[in-house]
Amino acid sequence: MKKYAFNEITTMQFIFIISGIAISYGFIEIPQVLYKGAGNSGWITLILGSLTTTAANLVIVQVMKKMPDGTILELLSKYAGKWAGRAAAIVFSAYFLYFAYGGIVYSTRVIKARILQETPAYLTLIMLLIPAYVVARGGIRIVGRYAEVSMGLSLWIPFVFAVVWGHTHWLYLLPVLPEGWRPVLTAVPSTFFYFLGFGSTAFLYPFLKNKEKAALGVCCAQLITLSAYLFITLLSFAFFSPGELPKINQLSIYMLKAVELPFLEQVEGLFIVLYLFIFSMSWIPIYLLSSFCMSWLAGRADHRFFLRILLGGTAVFSYFYVPSFNVTYEMGDWLTKFGMAIEYAAPVLLMGYLLLYDAIRGRRGLP
Amino acid sequence: MGILSLFGGKHKRNSQRPTGSPRGQALPDEPFATDLRSNLDKLSELFPNTLDLNVRRLNIRATGQDAALVYIDGLTDKTEINTSIIKPLLMQTGTNGEMPIEIGRMVRVYGWNDLTVAVLKGSSVLLVEGSDEAIVMRTGGWPQRNPTDPKMETSLRGAQMGFVETIEQNIAMIRRYLPNRELKFKNFTVGRRGNTQVSIAYLEDVANPDILRELEDRIGRLDVDVIINTGELAELIEDNPYSPFPQLLITERPDAAVSQIAQGRFAVLVDRSPTVLIGPASFVSFFQNIDDYSTRWSIATFIRMLRFLAFFISISLPGFYIAVTSFNFELVPIKLLITIGTYRGTVPFAPFIEAAFMELTLEMIREAGVRLPSPIGQTVGIVGGIVIGQAIVQAGLISNIMVVVVAFTAISSFILPNLDMVAAVRIIRFSLMAAASMFGIFGLLVGLMILVGHMISLETLGTPFSTPFSPMRFSDWRDTVVRSPLWKLTRRPVGAHPTQTRRQGDNRPKGDG
Structure with a gap:
């Protein structure tokens, strides 16, 4: 039985959802993180991080092949018992909720800091929830379309950054590996945070129209993420001097101060606002997935009820408290820990479990 | 799964249906009596105080029977009635087993319901003594307008003819562009009082049958009093009535309608309305104009x-x-x-x-x-x-x-x-x-x-309304923000979900090389 047949997504939508979720979080912060971790060779760390992520993501695809018509929750129910599925649904929905909340709060803080200083943060955040509801209401299919549109509408970003090309000094990138491989390797786990979100593969897989292209799609998605990160990282490393790099917050935005256009005074303000299309990828699909897990747990077919509760709850909660920037970064640290456990480690363990399960069953000769 | 999977949401409109049965047309279909006098009594009972109802008693010369010709004055073509019905009935002598009537379109009906509808729609009905059937003749001749150039959608190069208020003429205008056997018209009657004829025009070997079924279903389910204009029909059948965006294209140009039909879309013609509804319309189709081509x-x-x-x-x-x-x-x-x-x-x-x-x-x-x-x-x-x-x-x-x-x-x-x-x-x-x-x-x-x-x-x-942009279909981009040269448009847009995608061959002008 194809339970999710009414809600198919194309391979391109699949790619854009996965890479959109990742890029939305990292594009603004990642150069500095890399520089602090691995110096001017941070871009090598990035490539290594990306390779690890691709591997983890492929493991998820491999696991999901066992259950082409169901999500990871159905898979767990089938192979590890009903309660394992339910426990996983609770864990996933909590994780995704935390993930989405972190994303929306971070975006709110960036907007508040850069363009809407005087508007209360909770109002900004509530405004951001409205498009989230409009899009996520329609289910995975609409979110897939949204991912396509938001990526398409953000294709101008590289061109804006290309304007700063004249100010770059590529010598800053030399020497490569000044302190050997050690800092580069130890910094790899710090990049994982910015690749998170690929766990959504486990939920998107049954909706995918061409399942045989899932592995290819995953590779493409990670490649897009990697190239976006590499682009901004190399550009920042060449644009800022080694002395400036650790001191300036949000390098990607700051870099745009160098851009001068005849019809626009401050490019970075407009950039942040337009970047909302990408930013929103860090919470719109994730809120949907969280509500999806909850409705799966409750046995409801319609995810909208829980979506309304989640978004409404976020709005009410935000009226009383919106985390500040520093708290956001702390939340990010926690998210890294959860994310590494859930998205990197758990799939590998699950794959081992499944192999073992099949082996034992095969020896017993059960069908 | 294709687009079948896309159906199944949103179209819930049951609560809007008016309840209770309106009087007007809800007669049980009663057969005619064989006696002309009682039939005429019944007729005057059905149409009391109808000054424009004309009942002409006459004696058919060929058979010697008494008969009555019933029609409404303003809705019929008097010359035609006089020369093609009354004159041969009164004058012609010989008969070869047929009524001497010189009208092309003629059917027999057996009940009062059919008779009233026919009379009210401009046909003439002949009731004959000793017969329990009535002959309905198409003699429609209500006030009509000649096709004029479209007022709202003017075009520099396109045809200077717009749709008019009579559906037959509109169908004819579409047929003129596509003299093709595959061009089909599916007819419906909408409105319990209005009895408006609604026709879906499409190319049978091109248009998608699933969309046709959806459209038929939506029009068939309508339970309204009367539809005055195409816009009303559009609002009743569109997917999301709360949206500011129009989801069906309304045009008054036959050439525009035909170009959409040829791409695999559907045109819905509404009698008495000089505009035509076109669906499925995507966001981009509201930016296209016939002059572009x-x-x-x-x-x-x-x-x-x-x-x-x-x-x-x-x-x-x-x-x-x-x-x-x-x-x-x-x-x-x-x-x-x-x-x-x-x-x-x-x-x-x-x-x-x-x-x-x-x-x-x-x-x-x-x-x-x-x-x-x-x-x-x-x-x-x-x-x-x-x-x-x-x-x-x-x-x-x-x-x-x-x-x-x-x-x-x-x-x-x-x-x-x-x-x-x-x-x-x-x-x-x-x-x-x-x-x-x-x-x-x-x-x-x-x-x-x-x-x-x-x-x-x-x-x-x-x-999807936002088709070529999302879901992204690069092959359809040729006719969106850019209008590619016509020889590049060899395939029908995927957004219309045609079953036959190839539209034309490679017509690219080759050099003499």
Whole structure:
């Protein structure tokens, strides 16, 4: 039985959802993180991080092949018992909720800091929830379309950054590996945070129209993420001097101060606002997935009820408290820990479990 | 799964159905008596006080029977009745077993229901003594208009003929373009009192049967009193009636309708209405015009781009102005900011009030111009031009820049070729202005995000409204923002879900090489 047949997504939508979720979080912060971790060779760390992520993501695809018509929750129910599925649904929905909340709060803080200083943060955040509801209401299919549109509408970003090309000094990138491989390797786990979100593969897989292209799609998605990160990282490393790099917050935005256009005074303000299309990828699909897990747990077919509760709850909660920037970064640290456990480690363990399960069953000769 | 999987949501409209059975047409279908006198008594009982109902008693010379010819005066063609029915009935002697009637379209009916409907729709009915059937003859001749050039969708190169109010003529106009066996018309009768004939026109070997079924289903389910105009039908059958966007295209041009039918879409013709409904319509189809295909492709492409730009400007420019003047001064180059400041300095209102006032005035001028008879309509233009353009600025109520913004928006919205889309743009503009007045450029962008989110959620006849852009279909991009050369358009747009995709061969002009 194809339970999710009414809600198919194309391979391109699949790619854009996965890479959109990742890029939305990292594009603004990642150069500095890399520089602090691995110096001017941070871009090598990035490539290594990306390779690890691709591997983890492929493991998820491999696991999901066992259950082409169901999500990871159905898979767990089938192979590890009903309660394992339910426990996983609770864990996933909590994780995704935390993930989405972190994303929306971070975006709110960036907007508040850069363009809407005087508007209360909770109002900004509530405004951001409205498009989230409009899009996520329609289910995975609409979110897939949204991912396509938001990526398409953000294709101008590289061109804006290309304007700063004249100010770059590529010598800053030399020497490569000044302190050997050690800092580069130890910094790899710090990049994982910015690749998170690929766990959504486990939920998107049954909706995918061409399942045989899932592995290819995953590779493409990670490649897009990697190239976006590499682009901004190399550009920042060449644009800022080694002395400036650790001191300036949000390098990607700051870099745009160098851009001068005849019809626009401050490019970075407009950039942040337009970047909302990408930013929103860090919470719109994730809120949907969280509500999806909850409705799966409750046995409801319609995810909208829980979506309304989640978004409404976020709005009410935000009226009383919106985390500040520093708290956001702390939340990010926690998210890294959860994310590494859930998205990197758990799939590998699950794959081992499944192999073992099949082996034992095969020896017993059960069908 | 294809588009079947897309159906199944949203179309719940049961609660709108009127309940209870209206009297009018709800007679049980009673058979005729064989006796002419009792039949005529029954007739006068069915049509009391109907002055325009004409009952002509006559004696058929060929058979010697008494008969009565029943018709409504204003709805029938009197010359035809006189020369083709009454004259042969009275004069002709010989018979070969058939009634001597010289009319092409003629059917027999056996009940009063059919008779009343036929009479009320302009046919003549012959009741004969000793027979329990009635002969219905098509003699329709109600007031009609000749096809004139379309008023709203003018075209420079296209045909100068628009649809008229009679469905037969409209069908004929479509058939003239496509003399093809596969062109099919599916007929429905909609409205319990109106009995409006509605026809779906499509190419059977091209159009998608699933969409046809959906469309048939929606029209078949309608339970309304009367449909006056195509717009009413559109509102009743479209997917999301709460959206500002039109989801079905309405056109008054036969050539435009035919070009859509040829792409695999469906045209719905409504009797008594000079416009035709076309679906499934995507967002892009509201930016296409029949002239695009008869001008050079590079120029057509330029105009298409201009239209999309105009769409964007006319929804967001006033909002942007409000955002910049009340929140985000930093976005504007300093020189421009100083200019704006000098003019705005004397204006006593907040930017939102200023903009809302001007935009509302513009809408009023436009609406006044539409409804007024044309000699007075010009006066409105002059009054609007002088008062709004000069006096209001000199009085210091509104800044000069605002007038420029308003004029720019107005002109941008005039470029859009589809009236329904222009109406949508007007509504959206005001909401974006409100958002910008509260949150500046951020509010404007959140508004646009909501708009995008809404647009990609929209469906038209169960297919995505925002098609070639999302879901992304690169093959359809050839006829969107760019209008590729005609020889490149070898395939029908995937957005119409045709079952036969190949449209034409490679007609690229080859050099003599």
